[in-house]
Structures are given as structure tokens and as C-alpha cells.
Amino acid sequence: MNEFxxxxxxxxxxxxxxxxxxxxxxxxxxxxxxxxxxMRARQIxxxxxxxxxxxxxxxGPLLESAQSVDSPSDFERLNLKEISRGMKRWTRIPNDHVxxxxxxxxxxxxxxxxxxKESDFSLFEPHLQKIVxxxxxxxxxxxxxxxxxxxxxxxxxxxxxxxxxxAIFTPFKERLGTLLEAVRxxxxxxxxxxxxxxxxxxxxxxxxxxxxxxxxxxxxxxxDLSAHPFSIGFHPEDVRITTMVRENxxxxxxxxxxxxxxxxxxxxxxxxxxxxxxxxxxxxxxxxESQSRLWENNVGRGxxxxxxxxxxxxxxxxxxxxxxxxxxxxxxxxxxxxxxIRISADELTYHFHVILRFEIENALINxxxxxxxxxxxxxxxxxxxxxxxxxxxxxGVLQDIHWSHGSIGYFxxxxxxxxxxxxxxHFARQHHPDLDAQFLSGDFSALxxxxxxxxxxxxxxxxxxxxxxxxxxxxxxxNYFIDYAWEKFGRVYGIARA
Amino acid sequence: MNEFxxxxxxxxxxxxxxxxxxxxxxxxxxxxxxxxxxMRARQIxxxxxxxxxxxxxxxGPLLESAQSVDSPSDFERLNLKEISRGMKRWTRIPNDHVxxxxxxxxxxxxxxxxxxKESDFSLFEPHLQKIVxxxxxxxxxxxxxxxxxxxxxxxxxxxxxxxxxxAIFTPFKERLGTLLEAVRxxxxxxxxxxxxxxxxxxxxxxxxxxxxxxxxxxxxxxxDLSAHPFSIGFHPEDVRITTMVRENxxxxxxxxxxxxxxxxxxxxxxxxxxxxxxxxxxxxxxxxESQSRLWENNVGRGxxxxxxxxxxxxxxxxxxxxxxxxxxxxxxxxxxxxxxIRISADELTYHFHVILRFEIENALINxxxxxxxxxxxxxxxxxxxxxxxxxxxxxGVLQDIHWSHGSIGYFxxxxxxxxxxxxxxHFARQHHPDLDAQFLSGDFSALxxxxxxxxxxxxxxxxxxxxxxxxxxxxxxxNYFIDYAWEKFGRVYGIARA
Numbered sequence: 001m002n003e004f005x006x007x008x009x010x011x012x013x014x015x016x017x018x019x020x021x022x023x024x025x026x027x028x029x030x031x032x033x034x035x036x037x038x039m040r041a042r043q044i045x046x047x048x049x050x051x052x053x054x055x056x057x058x059x060g061p062l063l064e065s066a067q068s069v070d071s072p073s074d075f076e077r078l079n080l081k082e083i084s085r086g087m088k089r090w091t092r093i094p095n096d097h098v099x100x101x102x103x104x105x106x107x108x109x110x111x112x113x114x115x116x117k118e119s120d121f122s123l124f125e126p127h128l129q130k131i132v133x134x135x136x137x138x139x140x141x142x143x144x145x146x147x148x149x150x151x152x153x154x155x156x157x158x159x160x161x162x163x164x165x166x167a168i169f170t171p172f173k174e175r176l177g178t179l180l181e182a183v184r185x186x187x188x189x190x191x192x193x194x195x196x197x198x199x200x201x202x203x204x205x206x207x208x209x210x211x212x213x214x215x216x217x218x219x220x221x222x223x224d225l226s227a228h229p230f231s232i233g234f235h236p237e238d239v240r241i242t243t244m245v246r247e248n249x250x251x252x253x254x255x256x257x258x259x260x261x262x263x264x265x266x267x268x269x270x271x272x273x274x275x276x277x278x279x280x281x282x283x284x285x286x287x288x289e290s291q292s293r294l295w296e297n298n299v300g301r302g303x304x305x306x307x308x309x310x311x312x313x314x315x316x317x318x319x320x321x322x323x324x325x326x327x328x329x330x331x332x333x334x335x336x337x338x339x340x341i342r343i344s345a346d347e348l349t350y351h352f353h354v355i356l357r358f359e360i361e362n363a364l365i366n367x368x369x370x371x372x373x374x375x376x377x378x379x380x381x382x383x384x385x386x387x388x389x390x391x392x393x394x395x396g397v398l399q400d401i402h403w404s405h406g407s408i409g410y411f412x413x414x415x416x417x418x419x420x421x422x423x424x425x426h427f428a429r430q431h432h433p434d435l436d437a438q439f440l441s442g443d444f445s446a447l448x449x450x451x452x453x454x455x456x457x458x459x460x461x462x463x464x465x466x467x468x469x470x471x472x473x474x475x476x477x478x479n480y481f482i483d484y485a486w487e488k489f490g491r492v493y494g495i496a497r498a
Numbered sequence: 499m500n501e502f503x504x505x506x507x508x509x510x511x512x513x514x515x516x517x518x519x520x521x522x523x524x525x526x527x528x529x530x531x532x533x534x535x536x537m538r539a540r541q542i543x544x545x546x547x548x549x550x551x552x553x554x555x556x557x558g559p560l561l562e563s564a565q566s567v568d569s570p571s572d573f574e575r576l577n578l579k580e581i582s583r584g585m586k587r588w589t590r591i592p593n594d595h596v597x598x599x600x601x602x603x604x605x606x607x608x609x610x611x612x613x614x615k616e617s618d619f620s621l622f623e624p625h626l627q628k629i630v631x632x633x634x635x636x637x638x639x640x641x642x643x644x645x646x647x648x649x650x651x652x653x654x655x656x657x658x659x660x661x662x663x664x665a666i667f668t669p670f671k672e673r674l675g676t677l678l679e680a681v682r683x684x685x686x687x688x689x690x691x692x693x694x695x696x697x698x699x700x701x702x703x704x705x706x707x708x709x710x711x712x713x714x715x716x717x718x719x720x721x722d723l724s725a726h727p728f729s730i731g732f733h734p735e736d737v738r739i740t741t742m743v744r745e746n747x748x749x750x751x752x753x754x755x756x757x758x759x760x761x762x763x764x765x766x767x768x769x770x771x772x773x774x775x776x777x778x779x780x781x782x783x784x785x786x787e788s789q790s791r792l793w794e795n796n797v798g799r800g801x802x803x804x805x806x807x808x809x810x811x812x813x814x815x816x817x818x819x820x821x822x823x824x825x826x827x828x829x830x831x832x833x834x835x836x837x838x839i840r841i842s843a844d845e846l847t848y849h850f851h852v853i854l855r856f857e858i859e860n861a862l863i864n865x866x867x868x869x870x871x872x873x874x875x876x877x878x879x880x881x882x883x884x885x886x887x888x889x890x891x892x893x894g895v896l897q898d899i900h901w902s903h904g905s906i907g908y909f910x911x912x913x914x915x916x917x918x919x920x921x922x923x924h925f926a927r928q929h930h931p932d933l934d935a936q937f938l939s940g941d942f943s944a945l946x947x948x949x950x951x952x953x954x955x956x957x958x959x960x961x962x963x964x965x966x967x968x969x970x971x972x973x974x975x976x977n978y979f980i981d982y983a984w985e986k987f988g989r990v991y992g993i994a995r996a
Contacts, residue, residue, distance in 0.1 A: 016544035019537075020518040023525060031529070035717040036736030039517075039773075043732070046514035050548070219533040234541070238534030275537075 003066040004076045010059050011083070012276035017051040019234040026232050026240060030224045045102075052098075055090050063087060075279065078461040082278035085158065092141045097134070104130050105406045112404035119394035121375050128403055129371045132364055135408050139365070149365040152409035156285040157416065159463045162362050165412050168419075169355050172478050173385075176351055179485055183336050183348070186493040191332035193320040200245045202316060203253045207243060210254065210309065211261035214295060215448035216241070217268055229256040231292075233267035235275060240264070250316065251333060255296050262295030263288060265448065269456025278460040285410070286464050287455065289417025290424060297347050297418070298425045298484070299447070303491075304439035306330040334492045338386040340395040348485060351418070352385035357400070357411040365408065420468060422481035424455065427472045501564040502574045508557050509581070510774035515549040517732040524730050524738060528722045543600075550596075553588050561585060573777065576959040580776035583656065590639045595632070602628050603904045610902035617892035619873050626901055627869045630862055633906050637863070647863040650907035654783040655914065657961045660860050663910050666917075667853050670976050671883075674849055677983055681834050681846070684991040689830035691818040698743045700814055701751045705741060708752065708807065709759035712793060713946035714739070715766055727754040729790075731765035733773060738762070748814065749831060753794050760793030761786060763946065767954025776958035783908070784962050785953065787915025788922060795845050795916070796923045796982070797945070801989075802937035804828040832990045836884040838893040846983060849916070850883035855898070855909040863906065918966060920979035922953065925970045 108127035115124035139148035149162045226242035233239035241260035246252035274280030310326040342353035363369040378397040379390040390396035454471045465475045486497045606625035613622035637646035647660045724740035731737035739758035744750035772778030808824040840851035861867040876895040877888040888894035952969045984995045
């Protein structure tokens with residue numbers, strides 16, 4: 001066994017431990033009896049610690065040996081580069097800091113739950129203050145060139161910088177605003193007919209049929225209910241999704257199922273031969289999100305998808321869809337309306353939610369704003385971008401769980417995901433010009449195979465930008481999203497591009 | 499932190515890893531998509547290896563340090579004694595042997611499934627031959643005084659010997675035979691009215707209500723369906739059970755649920771303060787089995803239990819139980835009839851199934867019989883003990899999974915469990931003379947509390963015999979079972995003790 005193979009074996013062992021932790025997390029959300037929480041937290045923490053210990057003390061020396069080998073293959077070189085990048089993050093942050101962050105986020109999470117319940121920011125403020133301080137210390141451990149925020153973004157989106165995001169978001173805000181203004185002035189879309197109770201079982205049966213049809217392999221997954229939909233994989237042959245049902249709105253179950261199935265199809269498409277290595281892992285959070293959004297929005301909210309499933313949906317809505325057309329339904333599921341809550345936002349106004357969070361995080365980490373000033377800043381941005389007054393902090397600055405987890409720098413990957421989705425979809429259509437005809441007949445296999453080959457199978461050997469360039473010939477280009485949005489919402493609202 | 503505390507901390511860490519393995523096993527039986535099997539096996543094997551490595555290389559030195567401390571407390575001394583006993587087993591068997599056994603049983607299991615399906619012993623024979631050879635080698639590693647079989651029994655039942663079992667079983671066979679002969683000559687019990695289809699959902703709802711009423715804490719457990727009922731705990735605050743439903747026979751679901759809930763109440767009753775230490779573990783397989791059988795047979799097949807739940811069961815059987823009495827039902831669930839299959843056997847003839855397996859294993863391990871001769875030996879014993887002809891090996895020597903797992907020496911714990919159950923129940927009734935009145939009113943809490951205090955909370959600091967003596971004033975005494983059996987089946991069959 002050569003040096004690289006020894007390293008590979010150790011990485012598989014660590015992946016096995018992480019898989020056990022993932023199963024424990026899935027079980028905790030979906031199956032575990034309430035009274036099991038305390039000891040489960042202990043057991044997860046032990047396995048996390050074990051994996052971390054192996055990363056530092058057992059993988060570290062193996063990595064050094066593997067790196068000292070002369071003339072590695074391209075495959076070995078790319079994997080070593082990525083493992084080495086991860087190792088820097090793991091070793092630069094001292095263990096004491098990790099423990100302190102773990103305690104702080106555990107307390108912050110409880111405080112956030114209470115604060116949101118009571119809509120009282122002051123309950124969360126000292127915890128967020130503490131987390132921001134710890135994250136600032138983390139940026140010092142990690143190092144950065146331009147902006148401390150870059151060190152945090154890098155955890156989720158390797159190589160991405162705040163200045164790049166600003167360069168993307170600033171013109172994008174303008175262009176999205178133009179489209180939204182045209183939408184606002186057009187006759188509004190009626191989606192009131194979708195407000196009809198449908199039994200949870202019928203909804204779930206339909207949702208399962210849809211995701212299976214899209215290509216989510218049920219023999220390598222399962223779907224359950226949970227408070228917040230998520231997907232999680234233990235290896236490419238067991239990737240599970242959850243959904244939630246709102247009895248009066250089928251869209252909740254349907255689009256959360258498709259979204260999570262998009263994530264899950266990515267992980268089912270990872271190369272099992274490279275299990276444990278970067279070559280067998282997902283590329284980045286933005287590329288992961290591109291897969292969920294592509295299936296949810298570009299496919300699932302597309303006219304061809306609606307056309308195919310329309311008769312089944314008519315059967316689900318025996319009253320309200322009887323006299324309606326597939327086009328009515330297509331327009332209804334694409335209704336645009338600014339709202340206060342990010343996770344309920346439509347495909348367009350969603351990006352203002354992300355951008356305002358990015359701007360606030362950037363200001364926070366650069367000490368341009370104090371934690372105590374966040375509610376006012378938040379509300380001002382919501383007014384400016386969405387034209388809405390925030391009635392309470394629960395529907396404002398307290399709505400997201402991310403900061404209580406210590407996740408700062410995560411939000412931008414959501415918008416990047418949509419942009420990558422549009423760009424990938426454009427090239428998928430170039431390779432398969434008849435995709436819409438296929439979708440209309442219920443065949444989604446060509447798209448899935450193309451994504452398997454172009455995105456999923458390539459793993460983490462390239463960052464998002466490199467991967468995007470390999471697949472589409474250029475790095476991220478927001479024009480693809482803008483074009484897609486004008487075309488789709490032009491059709492929905494009967495407006496022509498300005 | 500003193501030496502014992504350091505040892506304790508390491509044992510908790512190892513318990514956490516074992517808990518992850520247990521969750522992976524539960525998930526595999528109950529939730530996992532079929533396609534996940536291959537990688538799950540890999541991940542379980544990694545975590546097993548990790549725990550084993552820690553036992554030998556990290557726990558070993560800590561145990562030596564803790565043992566060298568002067569004047570340990572009684573609590574420390576008892577725990578150290580038991581850890582040390584385990585350590586001998588773990589260290590005496592070389593790792594290569596463990597790996598070879600693992601491969602052999604993995605292949606044997608597949609062969610057994612096929613052999614049973616085709617009722618063809620020759621498909622299983624070479625695998626069983628291999629397993630017997632490996633087990634014989636294991637007895638040499640482990641050492642023994644009288645009988646190599648003792649070294650194997652000791653894994654499941656610390657301190658038990660084949661000669662002791664023989665001394666128990668030989669007179670027991672006679673005495674059980676006398677009772678069975680009286681039963682055979684009495685008018686037979688009618689249970690045909692229990693053959694009525696009941697929807698699975700109604701059955702499961704009833705089963706859950708029953709086990710909750712008996713004292714299985716649902717906030718620290720859950721019940722699911724699986725091919726073979728089992729119970730499994732990840733720690734005392736999360737102990738799960740499974741059951742199966744036979745639509746035409748409520749007894750299958752009901753008594754498998756109660757049996758598994760009995761196991762689970764034991765594990766829920768372990769002392770969480772001693773998590774990871776012998777003081778926080780179950781005593782032995784026979785004591786574990788005593789808990790499942792006590793609840794299943796001594797309580798669940800008792801007249802008072804039936805009396806309490808009779809009206810609910812009447813509602814489940816609107817047709818067939820309408821004109822029946824609680825006594826009819828009590829007699830029906832205690833019907834005795836020799837059969838070919840151990841797991842379907844009644845409470846009395848069951849023990850002949852166990853004893854014939856014990857005798858065959860003892861002969862095998864002492865090379866008094868060849869593997870190729872097992873079918874004939876099996877069939878002869880079934881004829882002799884149960885008066886039945888075995889029509890095929892699937893319903894004979896191939897019916898149990900145990901040998902394909904390499905579990906030799908396990909079966910006797912089933913009968914010991916029944917004997918301990920009768921003995922424990924006798925003393926529970928002495929402490930609480932009105933138990934039957936309590937059961938009749940649906941109150942099972944006094945019995946559960948007594949078992950919690952007398953058995954569950956004592957952990958593994960004493961072996962079965964020591965524990966039994968502490969609770970009942972004497973070691974295992976089969977008279978309690980014989981008395982219980984004559985009293986109960988005397989009532990069921992209207993016979994007086996000979």
C-alpha cells in the first residue's frame with residue numbers, strides 16, 4: 001500500500017465516523033424519542049471528537065508522507081491539494097476555541113428559540129455578541145488578505161471573497177429591481193385557487209412519486225416528515241430526505257420535496273469509488289444549492305413539469321383545479337410577492353433576503369455595525385429592498401437559525417446556487433435541446449445523467465468557479481439567471497424585457 | 499481525576515461508539531433503504547474496530563493503573579473485577595481470529611438463508627463445519643477447566659458451566675414431561691376463536707397501549723415494525739422495540755410486544771449515573787431474558803392481565819369474543835401443543851426445544867457428533883421430546899439463525915430466563931401480596947418498581963447466581979418454575995398436580 005492509499009484508507013475510516021454522526025443527527029430529527037436528547041448530544045460529541053482527533057493526529061502525518069512523494073498522478077495531486085486545504089482550517093483553529101464555540105452556540109441556540117418565540121431581540125443579543133467575537137477571533141486564526149469576512153465565507157464556499165460577492169450583488173440588485181418593478185406594474189397572478197385542503201397522505205404519496213420520477217433513487221433513500229425539511233447522506237447509497245406538509249398548500253410539501261431531492265440526487269451521484277476522498281465529496285455549498293434550486297425552480301416551477309403533472313394535480317384538487325389550465329397552475333406556482341420571511345419567498349425577491357444578510361454580516365465582521373443596532377439595520381434594509389415594514393423581530397432579524405449556529409458567511413451560497421443553476425441549465429439545454437419535450441412526457445433522465453456526469457461525478461477536486469468553467473466554459477455569470485428570470489417571469493406576468 | 503475516574507471516562511467513550519453501532523443496526527433493520535446495506539456493513543465494521551482498538555490499547559493500560567490503586571471502594575472493586583473479566587476475553591482471542599470468524603459468519607449467514615429456503619442442509623453444512631472449528635479454536639484461546647463448551651457458554655452467561663446446566667436440565671426434563679403428559683390427557687383447550695383478522699393499525703395501537711401501561715416509557719423509546727421483533731438500547735433514555743403483526747392472530751403482535759418491552763424496561767431501568775461501567779449494564783443474557791419472559795408469560799399470559807384488558811380485546815374481536823369470558827381467553831392464550839418451531843412454541847414445550855439444542859451443541863463441541871449427523875440427531879430428539887416427525891430440515895435443524903452467527907452456547911439462557919422469571923415473580927408476590935388485584939385494575943407499577951430496585955439498578959456487578967441470591971435468598975431453583983407451571987396449567991387444563 002503506497003502513501004496515497006494509506007491516506008485514502010484513513011480518510012475512509014474518518015468518513016465512516018462522520019456517517020455515524022450523520023445517522024445520529026437524522027435519527028434525532030426524525031425518529032428519536034424526546035427523552036433521548038441529552039445522551040444523544042453526548043454520543044454525537046464523542047464521535048465528533050474522535051473524528052477530529054483522527055484528522056489531526058492520524059491523518060496529518062499520513063498527509064505529510066503522501067505529499068512528499070515524487071511525481072504524484074493528477075488525481076492524487078488534486079486530492080492532496082484539497083485535503084491539505086481542509087487540514088489548514090482544522091489545525092489553525094485551536095481545540096479550546098472549538099470547545100468554546102460549541103458551548104457558545106449551544107447556549108445561543110436555546111436563547112434564539114426563546115427570543116424568536118417572544119420576539120425579543122435582547123434575549124439573543126448577548127449570545128450573538130459572543131458568537132461574533134468568537135468568529136472574529138477565528139478569522140485571526142485562519143488569516144485573510146482583504147477582509148476578515150473572507151475567512152468565514154471560505155468555510156462554505158472555498159475561494160470566494162466578500163469583494164467578489166459585492167461585485168456580483170451590486171449590479172444584480174439593480175437588474176433584479178428592474179424586473180421586479182415590471183412585475184409589480186403588471187396584472188397580478190391569482191394563486192388563491194391553490195388554497196384547498198388536501199389530506200397529508202395524498203400529498204406525501206404524490207411527492208414521493210414526483211421525486212422518484214425526477215430521479216431520486218428510492219432504493220438508496222427514503223422520505224420522512226420533520227419540522228424543517230432537510231437532506232442528509234451517509235454515503236451515496238443511502239441519502240435521505242425529509243419534507244413537511246401544510247394541509248392547505250400543496251406547494252409546501254411539493255417544492256420542499258423537490259428541493260431536498262435535488263440535494264439528495266447530488267449526493268447519490270457522488271463517486272462511491274472515491275468514498276472518503278475529496279474526489280467523492282460535494283464541491284461546495286453553492287454547487288450543492290445549485291442542484292436543489294435547479295430541480296425546484298428551473299425544472300419544478302417550469303411549464304413543462306407542470307404540464308406533465310397537471311392531470312395528477314387536478315385529481316388532487318378535485319374542486320379548485322377542475323376548470324383551470326396547466327398555464328394557470330404554472331403562473332400560480334410562480335407568483336411573485338415580497339414578504340418578510342426568507343424561506344417563504346418567491347424565486348425573485350428571495351435574493352434581496354440573501355443580499356441584506358450578506359451586507360449585514362459583512363458590516364458586523366468589519367465592526368461597522370454593533371450587534372445592538374442589527375434590528376434597526378435589518379428593518380431599514382427590508383424597507384429599502386422589499387418595501388415592507390417589519391412588525392416584529394420574530395419576522396425580522398430573529399427569523400433565521402444560522403447565526404445561533406455560528407454560521408456566518410453561509411447565506412450568500414443560497415443566491416450563488418440559483419445563479420449556478422441558471423447557468424448549468426442553460427448548458428444542459430444546449431446539450432439536450434428537447435429537454436422541455438422530455439419533461440412534458442415525464443422523462444427527466446437526460447438532465448439527471450448530464451448533471452451526474454458534469455457536476456456530481458467530479459466531486460471536490462475543483463472549486464465552484466473551476467467546476468463551472470469546466471462545464472460551461474466560463475466562471476459564474478449572473479446574466480444566465482437574469483435571462484432565465486426575464487424569460488420565465490415575462491411569460492408569467494406578460495411583460496417584455498426592458 | 500483519579501485512576502478509576504479516568505477508566506470510567508474511557509468506558510463511557512467506548513459506550514458512545516457502541517451506541518452508534520447499535521443505532522446503525524436498528525436503522526438497518528427498521529428504516530434503511532435496501533440499497534444501503536453494503537456501505538452500512540463497512541461503516542459498522544469500522545466503528546466496531548475502533549471500539550475494539552480502544553478496549554485493548556487505551557482501556558487496557560488504564561485498567562492496570564486502576565487495579566494497582568490501594569484500597570479501592572467496594573463499588574470500584576466490583577466494577578474493576580467485571581471489566582477485568584471482559585478484558586481477558588477481548589485480549590485472549592487474537593485479532594486474526596476475530597476477522598476470520600467475522601468472514602466465516604458473514605458467509606455462513608448467506609448460506610443459511612439459502613439452505614433454509616431450499617430446506618437443504620448440505621448448503622449450510624460446510625459453513626457450520628467451519629464455524630465449529632473456529633469455535634473450538636476459540637475455546638483453546640479462552641481456556642476451560644471441565645468442558646470446552648463452558649468457554650463458549652461463559653460469553654453469554656458468566657460463570658455458567660455445561661455440567662451445571664446438565665444438572666438442571668436432566669431432572670427438569672422428567673418433571674416437565676410429567677406435567678405435559680397430564681396436559682395431554684386432559685380435555686384440550688379451544689383457541690380457534692382467536693383466528694379472526696384484525697387490522698394491523700388497531701393491533702399496533704392496542705399493543706402500544708399495553709406496553710405503555712406495563713411501564714415501558716414511550717418518551718424514552720419507540721415501537722416500529724421489523725421482520726423479527728427485537729429490542730435495542732442506545733442508553734437508558736432511548737431503548738426501542740419492534741414487533742410484527744400477523745393479521746389473523748393478535749397474539750403474535752401482543753406477546754412479541756410485551757416480550758420486547760420486558761427487555762426494554764430492563765435497559766430503561768439501568769443506572770444512567772453508571773453509564774459505560776458494568777454497574778450500568780445488564781447482568782447477563784439469562785437475567786435479560788428473565789425480564790422479557792416475566793412480562794410476557796408470568797404477567798401477560800396471566801389471568802389478572804387478561805381480566806384487565808379483556809373488554810378492550812373484546813372490542814378488537816367484535817365477532818369472536820362476544821360470547822366469551824375472560825377465562826376462555828386466558829385459557830386460549832395458554833394453549834399447550836408441541837410444535838416443530840421453537841419461536842412459536844408454548845410456554846412449556848419451549849424448554850424441550852432449548853434442551854435439545856443444548857445437548858446437540860454440547861455434543862458438537864465435545865466432538866461426540868459430526869456436523870453431517872446433525873439432521874438425524876435433531877430429528878430423533880424432536881421425536882423423543884415432542885413426539886413429532888420433522889418433515890424437512892427447514893422446520894428442523896435449519897430453523898434458527900444462531901449458529902450461522904457463531905452463537906454457540908446462547909440457547910440455554912432462554913430456559914434459564916424462564917426459570918429466573920418464575921423465581922423472581924415468586925418473591926415479587928411475597929413483597930406485594932396483592933399483585934393480581936393490582937394487575938386486574940391495570941396497575942403494574944409496583945412490580946416494575948420492585949424489578950427496578952431488585953434487578954435493573956444492580957447492573958452487572960454480580961453474576962446471575964449472585965444477583966438471584968441477593969434478591970431471593972438462594973441461587974437458581976427450578977422448583978419455582980415447576981410450581982408456577984403446575985398452578986397455571988393446572989388451572990388452564992383442570993388438572994391436579996401428580
